[in-house]
Amino acid sequence: MIVDDQPVKSPASDSTPLLGDPSGQQADTELPQYTVHPAPIRSQRTKRSLSANRWVIIAVITLILGIVISAELYLNVISRVPRNYEYSFPTDVDLDRCVTAWPRKKKKNDGVAFYPYSVSTSFELPLPSKTLLLLSNGALSNGRLKITESSEITDVQVNVTVKYFSTAVRDSAKVCVIERYKGESGVGIFTPSNWRNVFLSTDRIFFEVELTLPRTGSARYVPGFTTDVDNFSHDVDSLSAHFGDISLTGTNGKIQAKLLSARTATLTSSNAGVIVDSLEAQIATVRTSNGRISGSYTVSDSLHLENSDGPINVAVAVNSTDAKKPKHIVMDTSNGALHCVVNLLVPVLGQAGTFHIRAHTLNAPLQAEIASAPLDSVLTVDAKTSNRVASVALPSTYEGSFEVVTSNAPATFERVYSGERDPACERDEKCSGRSRLVRATAAKRSSVAGTAYWDQKNADRGKVSLTSSNGPATLYL
Known part of the structure; x- marks a missing residue:
């Protein structure tokens, strides 16, 4: 066997300059032989398709992460309520006894998105010698007041129904028996004044209050009756009682009355109407706006x-x-x-x-x-x-x-x-x-x-x- 000791040289047509060779010519050094398989060439459409799929995958992952984070933040929002409440209690009002624990059994309000749940409480108090009070204020104050009479009771009865979404928001409200001056008492509903977002749907709360006066001999005359309730409407039934002074004050809520009789009557609202079927008084004042x-x-x-x-x-x-x-x-x-x-x-x-x-x-x-x-x-x-x-x-x-x-x-x-x-x-x-x-x-x-x-x-x-x-x-x- 004859062995050729001459080095094998690459053909000139397939020559490739060595790295670092400035001449760009074929080197005279001996090179080992390799078999080179050229990589497959993908079409431009395939490249664009892979790129688009990559972005779709990134967008889906981002969306899922956003939903997870938003859900977690949402749950934190509805579960975390500010602890340092600030209340705007009237300076001349004392809180006697307040509701500290609502009934465990809550009523499901079907079809009510903002207020899916409700609980109720009630107060009975003697008619005060001077003025019967009903007050409400705070960032979450919102509701409807109905005033009526009954011959089946001997004391003033106040029923308060709280409609709500979040238990934590419900528990932030203070519903209390209140006293102002000697001979003036009633019920107060107070909510925090420093609430985080009064427009958040889960923070909304609604108070339905029904105040019933006894229709008995001594209660046919009521020396004084005062309401001052933010974002409340008033619905007054035909009252046989004669009031010394009656003052119904609300905001953003209509005042409707069928029959009222008083020495002095003052009805005040805003952004709503005042509609009175019959009012008899020595002096009467009615104020509102946008109604x-x-x-x-x-x-x-x-x-x-x-x-x-x-x-x-x-x-x-x-x-x-x-x-x-x-x-x-x-x-x-x-x-x-x-x-x-x-x-x-x-x-x-x-x-x-x-x-x-x-x-x-x-x-x-x-x-x-x-x-x-x-x-x-x-x-x-x-x-x-x-x-x-x-x-x-x-x-x-x-x-x-x-x-x-x-x-x-x-x-x-x-x-x-x-x-x-x-x-x-x-x-x-x-x-x-x-x-x-x-x-x-x-x-x-x-x-x-x-x-x-x-x-x-x-x-x-x-x-x-x-x-x-x-x-x-x-x-x-």
């Missing part, structure tokens, strides 16, 4: 209705027990129509009275009717609006001056009771009767002034002013 004031109000001294961005639609009766004391009716609103029908009465036929009526609104229609007034009464009316139509109707018993003023629209007066009977003849059968004089003393397109009277000496007894702008104004006599 309507409506109903029937009978007062013996004064009535004050105050609204903003909402209508007033009321029937008012002034039934005076003291004809010598002036009576005041004030109705103020804005951006809402004002419609009122007023009857002015005195207890003894033939007596006169002094009545002052103010009816103001803005950017809305005004329609006021003084349906009746005693003969020889002093009546002043100040009615005003802007940018809309305005009208006032006076009874045939009115005697005094009048003025109607507007702008960019006609101002007129119309006589409705032509040929009417002398009202003085109703108390004197032998009365021969007088004629009524209604005349204009100054007239322009946008203003008119005049007088109306049965007796010349009463030409300046009363005064009526009707004012509008950019809308017609009409006075009916």
Whole structure:
């Protein structure tokens, strides 16, 4: 066998420069022979597919991690409640006894997402000698108050139902018997004022409160009754009890009452209406905003209705027990129509009275009717609006001056009771009767002034002013 000792050289066509060889030429050194298998070449589409799959896998993993982390944070949020509560207790209120343990058995509220559970407690307390109280405040204060009567009880009964999602949130509320001054007691509902997020659905809580008064002899008169509840509505049944002073105060909740009787009545709300079927009081005050004031109000001294961005639609009766004391009716609103029908009465036929009526609104229609007034009464009316139509109707018993003023629209007066009977003849059968004089003393397109009277000496007894702008104004006599 002949062995060739000559080194084997790679063919020039397959030559590969050695690393570090600057010449880039084939080296003359002897090289071992290797069999080289070229790597398979993938298509561009396959590369893109693998890259896309890689990103999909990353996105899915990220999403799963996000869900796990969010769920853990969510569970931490609903289970971890701030321990250092701060409460805004009224400085003049003492907490007597509070609910420290709610019943273990909770009621499942089917179909209620925000409040799936509820528990209840109740209090019985004697009617206080001065004022019955119901107070609620705090970041989570929210609910509905119903006031009713029962002949089957002898003490005041207060039932409180708490609707909630989280037990920890429920337990943060303090529901207590409270005392203020000597002779003033009731129930208070207080929630923390430093809550983490009052808009979190799991933190929402709702209080349903039913306060029942005894319908017995001594309880027919209640010296005082005060509510001051944030984010609560009031629903008052027909109450036979007469209150010395009643004050119902809430926010963001409607006040509805069927029948109320009091010496002094004050109803206050916001962002909701005040609707009263019948209220009788010596002095009555109603205030709200962004809602309507409506109903029937009978007062013996004064009535004050105050609204903003909402209508007033009321029937008012002034039934005076003291004809010598002036009576005041004030109705103020804005951006809402004002419609009122007023009857002015005195207890003894033939007596006169002094009545002052103010009816103001803005950017809305005004329609006021003084349906009746005693003969020889002093009546002043100040009615005003802007940018809309305005009208006032006076009874045939009115005697005094009048003025109607507007702008960019006609101002007129119309006589409705032509040929009417002398009202003085109703108390004197032998009365021969007088004629009524209604005349204009100054007239322009946008203003008119005049007088109306049965007796010349009463030409300046009363005064009526009707004012509008950019809308017609009409006075009916």
